[in-house]
Amino acid sequence: MADKNQLPTITHRQQVAKSNLFAIEQIDLTFSNGEKRQYERMIGSGRGAVMIVPMLDDETLLLVREYCAGTHSYLLGFPKGLIDQGELPQQAANRELQEEIGYGSEQLYQVSELMMAPAFFNAKMTIFLAKQLYSAELEGDEPEPLEVVSWPIKDYKELLQQPDFTEARSIAALMLVRDFLEN
Amino acid sequence: MADKNQLPTITHRQQVAKSNLFAIEQIDLTFSNGEKRQYERMIGSGRGAVMIVPMLDDETLLLVREYCAGTHSYLLGFPKGLIDQGELPQQAANRELQEEIGYGSEQLYQVSELMMAPAFFNAKMTIFLAKQLYSAELEGDEPEPLEVVSWPIKDYKELLQQPDFTEARSIAALMLVRDFLEN
Numbered sequence: 001m002a003d004k005n006q007l008p009t010i011t012h013r014q015q016v017a018k019s020n021l022f023a024i025e026q027i028d029l030t031f032s033n034g035e036k037r038q039y040e041r042m043i044g045s046g047r048g049a050v051m052i053v054p055m056l057d058d059e060t061l062l063l064v065r066e067y068c069a070g071t072h073s074y075l076l077g078f079p080k081g082l083i084d085q086g087e088l089p090q091q092a093a094n095r096e097l098q099e100e101i102g103y104g105s106e107q108l109y110q111v112s113e114l115m116m117a118p119a120f121f122n123a124k125m126t127i128f129l130a131k132q133l134y135s136a137e138l139e140g141d142e143p144e145p146l147e148v149v150s151w152p153i154k155d156y157k158e159l160l161q162q163p164d165f166t167e168a169r170s171i172a173a174l175m176l177v178r179d180f181l182e183n
Numbered sequence: 184m185a186d187k188n189q190l191p192t193i194t195h196r197q198q199v200a201k202s203n204l205f206a207i208e209q210i211d212l213t214f215s216n217g218e219k220r221q222y223e224r225m226i227g228s229g230r231g232a233v234m235i236v237p238m239l240d241d242e243t244l245l246l247v248r249e250y251c252a253g254t255h256s257y258l259l260g261f262p263k264g265l266i267d268q269g270e271l272p273q274q275a276a277n278r279e280l281q282e283e284i285g286y287g288s289e290q291l292y293q294v295s296e297l298m299m300a301p302a303f304f305n306a307k308m309t310i311f312l313a314k315q316l317y318s319a320e321l322e323g324d325e326p327e328p329l330e331v332v333s334w335p336i337k338d339y340k341e342l343l344q345q346p347d348f349t350e351a352r353s354i355a356a357l358m359l360v361r362d363f364l365e366n
Contacts, residue, residue, distance in 0.1 A: 017201055018200055019207045020209075021223045024200070026202065040203060041252045068301035071298065071301040071304075073190070115350050116351055117299055118251035118253045120253045122254050124349075143218040143219075160295070167300075168355050169300075172355040172358065175355065176343075176354070
């Protein structure tokens with residue numbers, strides 16, 4: 001049984017690949033039982049990210065349909081983005097909302113904090129529910145205006161069945177917000 | 184408004200970094216409105232992965248606590264792994280269960296398919312609920328035995344509050360299985 005307090009020791013670290021966005025590190029590890037392994041992981045910016053579930057009223061979710069290069073397809077999900085230097089997560093949330101869907105929010109609730117693929121990344125995302133929306137636009141760095149899609153929250157099962165609504169963090173955010181609103 | 188049927192054109196692709204596990208590609212894109220962008224994305228194995236939510240009985244979830252190199256910490260989540268060459272997703276699920284928690288399953292239900300960070304990856308994960316468990320062990324490639332943790336599904340809110348239960352796909356799987364079982 002692994003003792004969760006006894007972390008493996010990193011005996012060697014080496015950057016083995018680098019691009020504009022990504023840096024990959026190879027680490028040599030010795031586990032508490034003496035086993036040795038070599039793993040790879042991404043060295044991140046550590047800036048963190050936000051995802052926002054905006055509600056136009058008590059019934060209506062807003063989503064965006066955006067080009068995703070990894071899958072080379074347009075996918076449906078909630079607005080999201082990296083936290084800028086010096087920004088608080090809720091400030092980043094309100095900025096991304098204005099850039100991506102043309103609304104600000106007077107009431108942001110922090111619903112959860114998620115990690116993406118922690119075997120390889122150290123990437124934290126804070127999930128917000130945004131209510132009391134008001135019209136406000138900010139220029140973002142999107143190459144084209146995003147398609148904004150409204151969806152009744154009571155029809156969340158149909159949303160889960162959409163072939164273009166599959167992103168793990170958007171699904172987690174939808175289900176966590178449903179749970180948050182019911183309690 | 185972006186026309187979701189009119190994908191941007193990839194005008195150039197170039198591998199810009201490579202390690203044992205990862206390959207990074209730079210792509211030049213022209214969007215349907217004429218805007219040009221340069222993006223980076225990961226070239227994946229395309230093998231796909233599985234995550235399994237095992238239930239020892241109608242009340243009890245099983246989780247594993249495993250070392251994650253990205254965060255250099257032990258984190259709680261559901262058993263998961265890559266699909267081997269020639270395996271069906273449900274075969275991979277039953278193999279991973281036996282490797283990670285020492286059980287096989289006589290009843291696997293496919294609950295969902297998720298994508299991880301599709302802006303950068305083309306990584307699909309199939310989520311299974313596993314019932315009718317039987318003792319069966321297979322040797323995996325884990326460096327140490329994983330700590331198996333049981334949790335009453337009715338206490339899912341406490342699980343969501345654990346600081347080491349934060350992985351987006353595990354949270355999505357938990358909430359989707361709850362929804363699946365209620366219907």
